[in-house]
Amino acid sequence: MSNGKPKVLVLGGGFGGTETATYLAASVGEAAEITVVSKEDDFLFRPNTIYIPFGLDVKKLMFPLAPALGKKGIHFSPGTAREVNPDSKTVTVEGYHGGFESLPYDYLVIATGAGMRPSDVPGMEQFAHNPWTPAEMSRLGEGFRGLVERGKAGERTTAVFLVPPNNKCSGPLYELVFMLDTWLRSQKARDWVTISWTTFEKTFIQAFGPKMHPYMVDDFARRGIDAHNEWVVERERGGLVYGRGEVIVGVGIPVTRNLQLRYRQRVPGLAHGYGSAGAPATPFERDVEAEYRLSRFFFVTTEVTQRRILSGSASQTVGAPDLNINLKARWEY
Ligand SMILES: Cc1cc2nc3c(=O)[nH]c(=O)nc-3n(C[C@H](O)[C@H](O)[C@H](O)COP(=O)(O)OP(=O)(O)OC[C@H]3O[C@@H](n4cnc5c(N)ncnc54)[C@H](O)[C@@H]3O)c2cc1C
Numbered sequence: 324m325s326n327g328k329p330k331v332l333v334l335g336g337g338f339g340g341t342e343t344a345t346y347l348a349a350s351v352g353e354a355a356e357i358t359v360v361s362k363e364d365d366f367l368f369r370p371n372t373i374y375i376p377f378g379l380d381v382k383k384l385m386f387p388l389a390p391a392l393g394k395k396g397i398h399f400s401p402g403t404a405r406e407v408n409p410d411s412k413t414v415t416v417e418g419y420h421g422g423f424e425s426l427p428y429d430y431l432v433i434a435t436g437a438g439m440r441p442s443d444v445p446g447m448e449q450f451a452h453n454p455w456t457p458a459e460m461s462r463l464g465e466g467f468r469g470l471v472e473r474g475k476a477g478e479r480t481t482a483v484f485l486v487p488p489n490n491k492c493s494g495p496l497y498e499l500v501f502m503l504d505t506w507l508r509s510q511k512a513r514d515w516v517t518i519s520w521t522t523f524e525k526t527f528i529q530a531f532g533p534k535m536h537p538y539m540v541d542d543f544a545r546r547g548i549d550a551h552n553e554w555v556v557e558r559e560r561g562g563l564v565y566g567r568g569e570v571i572v573g574v575g576i577p578v579t580r581n582l583q584l585r586y587r588q589r590v591p592g593l594a595h596g597y598g599s600a601g602a603p604a605t606p607f608e609r610d611v612e613a614e615y616r617l618s619r620f621f622f623v624t625t626e627v628t629q630r631r632i633l634s635g636s637a638s639q640t641v642g643a644p645d646l647n648i649n650l651k652a653r654w655e656y
Contacts, residue, residue, distance in 0.1 A: 336361025
């Protein structure tokens with residue numbers, strides 16, 4: 324408070340940081356010294372990044388922060404916040420060209436945004452597109468264009484969209500799946516691509532309330548998208564966009580307080596590309612597990628697994644089905 328004014332330091336130049344800084348400036352005027360620190364020079368209008376995979380130039384979504392904040396009497400300090408030091412009430416900021424400075428604060432707002440955590444689901448980080456940043460959206464666009472190229476080469480592909488458990492922002496993925504359908508139609512490529520959708524949500528786009536569900540069911544059906552709610556992805560081995568690996572999803576059904584049924588299966592429709600290389604032998608796997616809680620700590624589980632080799636299409640089977648029944652016990656403490 325060297326000039327007698329409290330110093331407010333806002334970390335992050337997105338919606339959270341800029342709205343906090345501008346509302347505060349509007350309400351306290353010159354009574355406080357407000358500084359926004361951001362690792363980007365520009366504000367990014369993130370909601371419209373969904374258009375990047377379909378050709379939008381990201382520059383159209385970027386607006387320089389310094390002049391916009393300056394007009395409101397807010398300082399802009401470019402750099403990456405590296406450390407908050409609550410004892411000295413300072414934040415260590417790394418400048419664009421290396422070098423560190425220590426910015427003092429009386430009040431600190433941290434609005435550095437959210438990100439994806441694909442490592443929560445085995446395989447998701449290596450094999451899936453996890454679109455959140457503009458760069459990831461660009462890569463997704465390459466994947467989409469690849470679907471068309473492969474279709475032209477005579478290959479059928481499957482694009483699987485997954486909303487993994489605990490996701491708090493599924494809306495953009497719904498937008499992307501519908502836009503992919505529309506875009507593929509415009510490219511006359513829709514017939515070459517099977518689109519599947521699975522979400523852990525109880526109802527489609529649950530954040531908007533249960534009333535949306537029937538509309539979404541209709542829209543998925545109208546567009547020929549194979550859609551499932553209350554399915555939880557467990558592992559992912561390269562099935563997304565090209566449908567070349569495997570995606571296992573499961574659903575848990577509580578039968579009584581002590582009995583839980585769990586069903587797992589490869590995402591339906593994930594029959595892969597049967598291009599000129601011919602039909603791959605695709606193992607089909609489904610698994611039903613019943614878990615009974617004997618006491619607070621002990622559980623017994625019966626598991627029935629069915630595997631068979633598929634060939635040609637999802638409905639044709641060759642080879643005898645392979646059935647395994649396992650009985651397991653486990654305890655939790
Ligand atoms: C594809 C997509 C579509 C969306 N569509 C909608 C929609 O239609 N409607 C809606 O309400 N919401 C939508 N959202 C969500 C919305 O965009 C976010 O909730 C919002 O952008 C979050 O703003 P934020 O300021 O918290 O974070 P961000 O926008 O991520 O901003 C964080 C800021 O902090 C900066 N930063 C990060 N780390 C540091 C650091 N260490 N030091 C300094 N600066 C740092 C970043 O450069 C950035 O400027 C969408 C999100 C996505 C990804």
